[in-house]
Every structure is written in structure tokens, then in C-alpha cells.
Amino acid sequence: MDLLSQIFVEPFALMVEMPDLLVQTLWEGFVSGVLYALIALGFVLIFKASGVFNFAQGIMVVFSALTLVGFYAMGVPAILALVLAIGVMFVLAWTVERVVLRPLVNQPDIILFMATFGLTYFLIGFGELVFGGEPKQMITDELFLPTGATEFDLGGGYVRIQHLDVAAAVIASIMIAVLGVFFSKTRIGRALRAVADSHKAALSVGISLNQIWVIVWFAAGVVALVTGIMWGARSDVSFALQIIALKALPVLILGGFTSIPGAIVGGLIIGLGEKIGEFYWGPVVGGGIETWFAYVIALIFLLFRPQGLFGEKIIERV
Structure with a gap:
């Protein structure tokens, strides 16, 4: 009975008793969800x-x-360094x-997929050769990104933004x-x-x-740069960030691999869900919910709706 209470009663009672903690958790989950959606958008563009x-x-x-x-470390001003980084992505x-x-036009999809594996390990090796393997600090102030925080009172507690x-x-x-409008309303x-439908027909x-x-x-490279700036400003710029980027996979499974709105909704579900789960239900399972919550949700969707919430159903005649 105590376990059932910890799962179904105490978390919701805590939400009511301490609304400031609930709002703080929802805000942090929203920010993470938006950044997950941004990462997923890069995958969606190339998949489409x-x-x-x-x-x-x-x-x-x-x-x-x-x-x-x-x-920037070479002495290039921050804004010019940003422009040059965009040029490198081009x-x-x-x-x-x-x-x-x-060279791989009209080849099976698995061939193209394996080619992205090769590209991954090439960029890892080339990146370590040029930049080294140690973490770097993002140039947050130089890019005029805001720092500090604002606190406000809510329900007897404080919410820190x-x-x-x-x-x-x-x-x-x-x-x-912007990208959603560009790729849904323009000739490109x-x-x-x-x-995406057919290389030969196109x-x-x-x-x-x-x-x-x-x-x-x-x-996708510009999206990756913006994502790297935001995640790097919250921690450090290191090769560990690519693990965070792989959180886009469950986001895509939820929203659908070809849907930009799906990337947004999937990112918010994952971001909010893992933060709420970690804070309110984490003590019941010993913590660590953020590391596996997204993949459990993705597994459930694969079982019951493999095309995702906004994905297109594929009907094949046999």
C-alpha cells in the first residue's frame, strides 16, 4: 500500500502543496523539450x-x-567567428x-545510413585532431547571450528562471x-x-x-550550430554533447520522422515527461529517470503506433 501511495498519491499531493516546485519543473522541462525539438528538426530535414x-x-x-x-580562440571576433562557423557548415x-x-543516388537506404556512420567517425577523428578532446567553454557573453536569473514568489516559494x-x-x-514555414510553403x-517520395521521380x-x-x-548544419551553442552555454562544449543529440531519436519516434510539428510535440513530451518523472517519481525508483524515460516512451509508441503521432502510414501492396 505504501508503494501505491508513493506512486499514485504523494507526487500529486506534492504538486498541489508546492506549486512553485511544479512550475519550476515544468519550465525546465519546457526548455529541454524545445531544445530536443530543435535537435530533432535537423534529423527531420535530412530524413525528408x-x-x-x-x-x-x-x-x-x-x-x-x-x-x-x-x-574565437584563434583571435577572431565572436560575431565573425559565428559567420565563419556557418560558412564551415556550408x-x-x-x-x-x-x-x-x-555517388550513392538511388542506392538502398541502408547504404546511405551506413554512410552517415562513416561521416560520424570521420568528424569525431577530425574534430579531435583539430580541436583536441578536452571540453571547451562556450563564448556565451561574447555572443551577447543573457546571463543571470530572475526569481519570483509563487505559493510561498520561489521560481528561478x-x-x-x-x-x-x-x-x-x-x-x-522559420524552417517549418520555409520547407512547407516554399518551392524548395x-x-x-x-x-523524399522518390529520387527517380524528382x-x-x-x-x-x-x-x-x-x-x-x-x-541541418545551421540547426546543429544553434543547438551546440545553446547546449554548450548550459554546460560545456565537448564530444559528450552527441549523446544528448541522440535524444532526438525517441522524439522522432513520438512525433514521426517526416513531421516538423511532430518534432515539436515529441520534444515537449520528452522534455516535460522526463523532468516531471525525475522529480516526482524519481525517489520511488532510485532516480535516473531522465536517462531512460525517453526510450521507454519510444518503445511503447513503436509497439502501438510505429509511425508516430504525426507520421504518415505506409501502406504496401503485396
Whole structure:
């Protein structure tokens, strides 16, 4: 009976008794969810263009952030370093299209997927060679990102809002909205959907796979850079960030691999769910809910709705 009380009664009673802690938990979960959605957006863009899960998106987050910090360490002003880092991501997109994707047009999806594995380990090795393996500090102040926090009273307690988290949520939300409109309402967006449906059909109507892939990989690279800045500002820039980026996989399973709104909803479900679960139900299971909650939810969705909340059902005639 005590266990049932700890699971079904005490957490909800605590939410009512201490609303300040509930609001604090919800805010932290919302910020994490928006950043998860931003990470997932990079995966969605490339999946929509090639039908392949880009395993390299995680290391692109790390590599882009290390590039930014590396340019600044060389004496380049912060804003110029940001511009140069964006330029590096364009060069990376162009190189991936020329060296990796172009020779693999119309190859099975598993071939393209394995190519992203190779790209991942190349970027890890190249990144360690150029930047070293030790963690770096993100240039938060130099990029004019806000610091400090604001506290306000709620229900007899205090809610603390980090200014950096507010900036991260706003910037990520704007980027998600802009990219969502760009790829759903523009000519490039329509071409992207055509490429996702069939490479051969897209080529037959004059759509350039080469241009589409460069654009999409560049957009994913910019998303990776923004993600690396925000996550790096909250901790450090290190190769461990690619593990955080892989949280996008359960987000995509929840929302659907081809859906930008799905990435948003999936990110919020994971972000809010793991924070609430860790704080209110963590003591019951000994903590650590944040490390496995997302993957359990993803497993449940795979069993009952494998296409995700917003994913398209695939019907094959046999």
C-alpha cells in the first residue's frame, strides 16, 4: 500500500502543496523539450530529403560548436567567428553532397545510413585532431547571450528562471517556426517532399538532387550550430554533447520522422515527461529517470503506433 501511495498519491499531493516546485519543473522541462525539438528538426530535414536517419547529426552539433569556439580562440571576433562557423557548415554540406551522397543516388537506404556512420567517425577523428578532446567553454557573453536569473514568489516559494534558458527557448522556437514555414510553403520545400517520395521521380521532373541535398544539409548544419551553442552555454562544449543529440531519436519516434510539428510535440513530451518523472517519481525508483524515460516512451509508441503521432502510414501492396 505504501508503494501505491508513493506512486499514485504523494507526487500529486506534492504538486498541489508546492506549486512553485511544479512550475519550476515544468519550465525546465519546457526548455529541454524545445531544445530536443530543435535537435530533432535537423534529423527531420535530412530524413525528408533522403529517407535516411542521419546518424551524424549528433556529432555535427559538437563539431559546429567546436568550430565556433575554435575560431574565437584563434583571435577572431565572436560575431565573425559565428559567420565563419556557418560558412564551415556550408562547406561541410557541399562536401557531403559531392563525396558521400552523389555517388550513392538511388542506392538502398541502408547504404546511405551506413554512410552517415562513416561521416560520424570521420568528424569525431577530425574534430579531435583539430580541436583536441578536452571540453571547451562556450563564448556565451561574447555572443551577447543573457546571463543571470530572475526569481519570483509563487505559493510561498520561489521560481528561478535562468535568462539563458529564456533566450534558448525563444531562439529555438523562432528557428523551428522559420524552417517549418520555409520547407512547407516554399518551392524548395515542395521539391524536398518530391525528393523524399522518390529520387527517380524528382529527377524526371527536373529537380536537382544535388542542390536540394546541399540546402538541406546546410540547414541541418545551421540547426546543429544553434543547438551546440545553446547546449554548450548550459554546460560545456565537448564530444559528450552527441549523446544528448541522440535524444532526438525517441522524439522522432513520438512525433514521426517526416513531421516538423511532430518534432515539436515529441520534444515537449520528452522534455516535460522526463523532468516531471525525475522529480516526482524519481525517489520511488532510485532516480535516473531522465536517462531512460525517453526510450521507454519510444518503445511503447513503436509497439502501438510505429509511425508516430504525426507520421504518415505506409501502406504496401503485396
